[in-house]
Amino acid sequence: MLILQCPYCGVQADETELSAGGETHIERHGPGSSDEAFEEYLFARENPFGVHFERWRHSYGCGKWFHAARNTVTLEVYGTYPAQTTEPPADIRKRISGVAPGWTWRFLG
Numbered sequence: 447m448l449i450l451q452c453p454y455c456g457v458q459a460d461e462t463e464l465s466a467g468g469e470t471h472i473e474r475h476g477p478g479s480s481d482e483a484f485e486e487y488l489f490a491r492e493n494p495f496g497v498h499f500e501r502w503r504h505s506y507g508c509g510k511w512f513h514a515a516r517n518t519v520t521l522e523v524y525g526t527y528p529a530q531t532t533e534p535p536a537d538i539r540k541r542i543s544g545v546a547p548g549w550t551w552r553f554l555g
């Protein structure tokens with residue numbers, strides 16, 4: 447079972463208390479952008495076999511959205527952080543590099 451610590455209230459919440467929000471750190475495109483960029487923003491999502499960055503909501507707790515970095519194969523959680531964070535914190539990226547050398551993620555590489 448997936449267990450994530452809510453970065454706001456500190457609760458170790460199992461997946462029955464959470465709602466998945468899909469991939470996070472997506473570059474937003476709107477009016478004025480190219481058709482290709484807008485199409486990618488709307489429909490293209492990563493579905494990696496390994497390191498993944500996701501949005502989760504503590505639905506049956508404090509109700510707030512947050513980000514989680516985890517491994518989709520091992521279910522190892524590298525960390526959670528507030529939804530207002532525009533990219534994964536350095537400590538989480540360092541932790542991932544320690545266990546998954548050479549990992550990449552879109553713009554993070």
Ligand SMILES: [Zn+2]
Binds near residue numbers: 455
């Ligand atoms: Zn919470």
